[in-house]
Amino acid sequence: MAKPTIPKGTRDFTPEQVAKRNFIFGVIKSVFEKYGYQPIETPTMESLATLTGKYGEEGDQLLFKVLNNGDFLSKADKNELANQNSNKVLTSISKRGLRYDLTVPFARYVVMHQHEISFPFKRYQIQPVWRADRPQKGRYQEFYQCDVDVVGSNSLMYEAELVQIYNEAFERLGLEVTILVNNRKVLYGIAEAAGIEDKFMEMTIAIDKLDKIGMAKVKEQLKLKEIDDAAIEQIESILKVTDLSALEKWFENSPTGQKGIAELKTFHKYLDSNKYKNEIKFDISLARGLTYYTGCIFEVKTKNIQMGSVGGGGRYDDLTSMFGLKDISGVGVSFGAARIFDAMEELNLFPTSVTTGLEVLIVAFDEDSHTYAFAVLNKLRAANIVADLYPSPTKIKKQMKYANARKVRYTILIGSEEMKSQVLTLKEMETGNQVGLKIEDIVHHIKS
RNA sequence: GUGGUUGUAGCUCAGCUGGUUAGAGCAUCGGUUUGUGGUACCGAGGGCCGCGGGUUCGAAUCCCGUCUUCCACCCCA
Known part of the structure; x- marks a missing residue:
């Protein structure tokens, strides 16, 4: 294979x-x-x-x-x-x-x-x-x-x-x-002002690369497209304009360019x-x-x-x-x-809550507590807590490692003592702190 | 579409001008530790060396083809 x-x-x-x-x-x-x-x-x-x-x-x-x-x-x-x-x-x-x-x-x-x-x-x-x-x-x-x-x-x-x-x-x-x-329309105005309306597309493609390749290379590209030097000079001057109103004098004889300026002004008013x-x-x-x-x-x-x-x-x-x-x-x-x-x-902008899938993993110590733990699991899920139970009561070390891999916030540890007393051990993984709580209090603790 | 580049363990990479059984770190699994994870130590598993062909006594290594990766064009997100 x-x-x-x-x-x-x-x-x-x-x-x-x-x-x-x-x-x-x-x-x-x-x-x-x-x-x-x-x-x-x-x-x-x-x-x-x-x-x-x-x-x-x-x-x-x-x-x-x-x-x-x-x-x-x-x-x-x-x-x-x-x-x-x-x-x-x-x-x-x-x-x-x-x-x-x-x-x-x-x-x-x-x-x-x-x-x-x-x-x-x-x-x-x-x-x-x-x-x-x-x-x-x-x-x-x-x-x-x-x-x-x-x-x-x-x-x-x-x-x-x-x-x-x-x-x-x-x-x-x-x-x-x-x-x-x-x-x-402003771009078309540049072509109009430079008298090269027929080369509008070529000019546009060259101008688009300005911030990437710089003015010298843009001029080279324009020359390759058989745009004459006078027009290229004109284009270069207009491209130095950073302010809308300063553009108007360049577009005195360019109706499309003027329309473009007008549109941008209306846009800015909104x-x-x-x-x-x-x-x-x-x-x-x-x-x-x-x-x-x-x-x-x-x-x-x-x-x-x-x-x-x-x-x-x-x-x-x-x-x-x-x-x-x-x-x-x-x-x-x-x-x-x-x-x-x-x-x-x-920039590390994703909130950590995006990637933590599991809130709680239940760890059981033996077969009896595993069955009991499944009932606890159902109570957590009924309270809309994202929870899971390790599928078999194997070594604690192995179960805890799985909890780390799943990045869970809490583990609940259940063995014969917890079953008898109904007081379960809730452990916060990041700090390692653990407390004994009844299941209702655990639900309340996690939700708060 | 044009020119170049890359490919070795799950991941990141060593492996010389061809020469025994292809290595390391991380990860995984097991143990030290049968009611407690991240650390430490010990051990194990894991490879058609991208794929196909060729040269050679012998190819991860050289040649050709092909696929893939990344890069510069082109274009675009």
Whole structure:
């Protein structure tokens, strides 16, 4: 029998890891629900037609395709099969794929359920997604996404609300973050001001890397994309702007850029009605790769440790039109659960109660007391105390070692003396202190 | 998808230019200790040396392939 393995880019989760992950999800969910968002779920598999063409050519390569059932080769395109043209054969042997993100399935959901949805529709979704990417540390082929979106309204109130959700969720997780804000229209304004509207995408991708590779390298990249020196100078000057109002003079002849500034100002008016623990900062170099963003964009970075972004999102004006429903504007953000997990682990932010599974372990000394101990166990459980009994009255040492391994808070020791007197020995593991108490008093002691 | 890197006990890693029976620490199990855990001491079990092929009298060690890990691109969470 060969040693078992799991596929590339996947991993198992231990009880402790799942408990910690559920803690993060629990906090995030409760914030979502407080702001009036409801959960939905969509299937693991979508029709390939739903997924392809939505993430660009790169994305299509990264989709996991599901092979058709039955004798799929007999129905395959014979010519393309003979030519060994994988891409062309694909359509005839695979009609389903694993979801690549939660946004496109959500757009599909909105279109399919449009007649039963009351807009604005506020939903959140926490499910795994799959990408056939080449794995690296912290980048897997299967990972959870945690998305919250509102569609059917273009009010900038929702931009403010989502930033408040970020602020509150990270505050409750104990993670200090900086929430970066920009607007795609501002970025387009830069292209307009520099007279390179046709190179908007190329420019955006280069600018996005500014904090990672520095201005000199960004200029190199822009030059590679055949943007002339005068335009590059212009872009460099604008990127030095840190203040919204200072931006206005650059965008005098850029209607889109002006609109972007106006949107950000309205957004800030909503936002300023409250106080925030985390820093919220305008960052003109924030770009976000995804092509469907059209308005405000967000990214969340941890403050005290070096880590990639732990969240991001933005406004998309026309996501559902790819499925035939026009004029539905949406805005949403995503929480990077895995990165949040790593950051919290590094900063030791998980409360100890998350990982202590067992409150009490009962240790019995002999067969008679073991039977008696089982009855005691039932009383503890009836009082909603998470308790267990070692399955056999073996050596105390062995039972105590098991108690340590399970990280229990208390052990209850039961032998013939305790059975006779009904006074059980309660031991607090951390201190080693022990007292003799009746079962009712033990329940009271543990619950207080 | 391109270039590189890694793989030896459950975990972290030694193992020289190929040479007897592949080692250590931690973990596990047993004992010192039959009503008390973490410490100490003693002992034991545990390995297709990632997988497949090749070179060689002889391969954990060299070569090829493959899978996996991690890294830089690409892209992104």
